[in-house]
Amino acid sequence: MAIKNNKKITFPYGGVHPPEGKQTKDMPLERSEPPATVEVLMAQHIGAPAVPVVKRRQEVKKGELIGEAQGFISANIHSPVSGKVKRMENRIHNPTGKPAAAVIIDNDGEDQWAEGCNEEQNVSDMEPQSMIALVRQAGIVGMGGAAFPAHVKLSPPEETPVSDVIINGAECEPMLTCDHRLMLEKTQEIIQATRLIMKIVRAGNGYIGIEKNKPDAIAAFRQELEKNADKNIQLLPLEVSYPQGAEQQLITAITGREVPAGGGLPSHVGCLVHNVATALAIREAIQYKIPLIERPLTVAGTAIKKPGNFYELIGTSIQHILKRQEVEDDMKLLISGGPMMGVAQGQTEVPLLKGNSGILAMRAAEIGEQRACIRCGRCVEACPLRLMPNMISVLCENERWQEAQEEYQVRECKECGCCAYICPANRKIVHMIKWCKAELAAAGA
Amino acid sequence: MSKLLIKSSPHLKDEDTISTIMWSVALALTPAVVMSIYFFRLSAVSIYLNCIIAALISELICLKLRGKPLHHASDGSAFVTGLLTAMILPPGSAYYVGIVAAGFAIAIVKHCFGGLGHNIWNPALAGRVFVQFAYPTEVNLSEWMVPSSLFGNGADAVTQASPLVEQVDSYLELFLGIGVSGSLGETCKLALLIGGLYLIFRKIIDWRVPVYYIGTVFVLTYLLPAKSGLDFSPYYHVLSGGLFIGAFFMATDMVTSPVTPLGRLIFAVGCGILVVVIRLYGGYPEGVAYSILLMNTAVPLIDRYCKPRIYGSKTKQAGSSL
Structure with a gap:
């Protein structure tokens, strides 16, 4: 299905245009010093929480399984560092603000990978089923915020096959730029990931959707796709409109189809959507057997003295990140996620989850007086x-x-x-x- | 470290508030206010002052009685109600007419129904209709003050019939309000059009409402036969009376008009039909106020039957028609 070049690609109804505030867009993703301790929650995803499979004082290696998925809609949890399990304790689950079980691990600084991790695989003759098994093993979840287990999306029911794979590079939330950086720094890898996902679900069409406020990322993909002469993957510059990157809106913008109301799934309209970061994690899981233990993160906001984009280990305390990036004393609002859908945090000692795409700290925040609806429509x-x-x-x-x-x-x-x-x-x-x-x-x- | 605020998303907010919207409406009315002061001189100034002061004082009293924050009186909504009430009163009417109209609009039509956002009828229009019944000799639809002209010495005390009863010379004069008698702020269509376009540009009012309203009046007066002696051209119908001020500033009142695009279309066309029926076949020469008030009454029903089709639902919603 070819989409005409002159057509504006956007969802057809509604949306708003908040100020973009993407000041960190030119700051490359950095890898910082790993924290001395990580606090890894067992509930990082939609579905049943994982159950710890390690004991107190047990030695663990980087990438080792520490929490086992419970059932199909659940996800494995791995140790982001090598070290020793300090204890099991509750930590705040930042999307809900409620305490949940966590494994606290002291980092020994050795950075030793667990056996069977970080080994290059031969993907060319791997069966889709084995690839899904690797994704499931790696505990990949949606990294755009929803944290839905990726292997579930990759296994659509037989009666609703996927024909269109959409890679979501919209990053429509203001202030967040980590997906933008990934698209600039890992262009080729994202295209490889798209091909892998298309192969897994046997989809004929691949689309990479990027909002037009990221012209450099669009140019990078255009160049890379032309080099490969890959006709099945199409680059789609999207209009800048919030929420362009919401799954339903993106599907409608690109295919014109609407995901059925009342709990319908993208596969019901032949679509599969993965965020760019998730796609990369899927590729790393299949090609290198690397579980999801770190993620790109934007740290920004008026209360952050040194904003930027970072590869951050899952389970890093937000407190640690704020200290490292220097936070103003008068911080009034701390958000995990973007400014439109992110969750305000009541404290800073909150561990980072697989689904957190941003940490935003603001100096000014107010609730403001709520008036009666004036029916402006x-x-x-x-x-x-x-x-x-x-x-x-x-x-x-x-x-x-x-x-x-x-x-x-x-x-x-x-x-x-x-x-x-x-x-x-x-x-x-x-x-x-x-x-x-x-x-x-x-x-x- | 200071305390962290816990609040629901979104953490960003568009800059428009009730205040910015209301004061923008007041700004949009300014050209028409200036023209009315030019046409009707001191008479206009005194009506504006009476209505605005009465509206603000009534607002403060009602807020106090209802235990609401008094700063709501400065959000511009009472000011706009006072201003609009004045604009649709006849020039030269006694001082108490304006005070009663604006006081009734705020105290009875707005606050007795729950205050801003809850009123069913447009307060200014209902206030105007109230004084029309309360003071039939003061608010008389057959005798009007003649506006001052460029060369005149100010508003003339001599009265003449409403322009809908007696024709003026040209459409241009009708459009500019030169020599046209009528309610204070309704005569200069150009000034109202400038204000209306500003509100459309600012996305404060929906263009559909004035376009479909005025369009319906034009089409129906073109098509339908009128009583003899009242067979004016459609251009004349569109440019005379309170149609412009009604279509741009009253029918677009957010609180008393529908919220969905289809609902607004039905509302505007309904207003247009009612104006034409009243003007061509009714006992009044003018029908804008009644058309809007009647359609205001139907708004909850219209909203209920004009729910948009929800994303991903194949069949229509119960009670939906879009």
Whole structure:
């Protein structure tokens, strides 16, 4: 399926244009000194938490399995360092702010890989099933934020085969630039990863979607793809509009198809979407048997004196990162993730997870007075899912949770934040929607 | 290290607030206000002052009585209501007419229904209709003050019939408001158009509403036969009376108009149909105020039946028609 060059590629409805604030886009990814201790959570993904398979004082090597996945929708956890297990203790799970089981490991600084890790594989005649097994073994999850186990996405049901693989390089969240850096620094590897993923799901078409505010990344891919003369992989410059990189919006922008409402999956419309960082992790798992123990991370914000992009070990304390990059004393807001969907943290002693793409620290933050809805309709216009956030928020204010679901389908909401961003009455629409979903879940509806 | 704030995402916010929106509307009305002061001189100034002061004082009293923060009175919404109320009152009307209209608009139409965001009807229009009933001799639709001209010495006390009853010389004069009698701020269409275009450009109002509203009036007055003696051209219908101020500033009132694009279309076309029916076949020469107030009443119903089709849903939503 060829997409015409002159057509603007974007999702057809809604969206907002927040200030981009991508000041770190020219800062290459750096590898910094590993921390003395890592705190690795067993629940880093959507699905069942892993169960620790190490004991206190046990010696572990880098890449060694320390937490075993429970069931299909779960993910293995590996030690990011070589060293000794100090203890098992609860640590804060940053997306929810709740304590969860973690394995604390003292780094011995030896940097020794576990047996069977970091060995180059012969991929040319590997079967898709073996590749999926390697991805599953490596504990790869979606690194764009959702942290959905990658091997599950790579195993679509037989009745819904994948024809289109979409590599998500939109990075539509303001301030985040680590995917941008990856695309510049690992262009060839991302194309190889795309081919691998296409091979695994036997897809005929590959697309690499990049927002037009990253012209250097687009140029790098264009050059690389021309060199390879690869006709099955197409580079697609996307319009700059938030949330261009949300899975549903990206699928619709590129293929025109809509993922079915009510829990439909991308594979239901023949699509598979992986973020660039996840694609790279998949390639490393298959080609080198490297488990997911580090990730690219943007550290930025007004309260960070030395912002930048870093390869950071999973389980590094955010406190450690903030100290290293020097944080201002008057930091008021600490966000894991991007400014539109990221989660505000109540403390700095929080370990980094596989799904964290940014650490943002701000000097200025306020909640602001919430006024009554003035029915301006901007949220209705901005919602990329064509929900009516105005009505949902008013119903939530009156604790009419069931009605918000039955009449206005609140559960379809992906909490992209366009509605609350645009609201002139400063209404906490996303907050109310999260609350509503929790109430509905508690009521068992 | 200072305390960290815990709040829900998103952590960015668009700059527009209720205040910036309301003061932008006030700014957009400025050209028409200036023209009305030029046309009607001191009479205009006194009506503006009466209405705006009455609106702000009523707002403060209501906020106090309802236990709401008093700083809400400075968000511009009461100011705009006062301003709009003045603009749709007849020039030369007694001082208490403006005070009662603006006070009724704020206290009864806005606050009795729950304050900003909760009112069903456009406060300024409802205030105007209220004084029309309360003071039938003061607010009279058949006698109007003649505006001052470029060479005149100020507003004339002599009255003449509404322009919808008696024709003026040219469409250009009608468009500019020269020699046109009518409510204070409705006569200079050019000034209203400039303000309306500014609001469309600022994305504060939806272009669909004025375009479909005025368009419907044009098409229907072109197609439909009128009572004898009232068979004016469609251009005349579009450029006369309160259609421009109604279409750009009243029918676009966020609180009292639908939120979805389809809903706004239905609302605007409905307003247009009602204006034409009232003007051509009703007892009043003008119907803009009633058309908008009647359609305001239908807004909750329109919103309910114009839900957009949710992403990924094949079949229409219950009660949806888009």
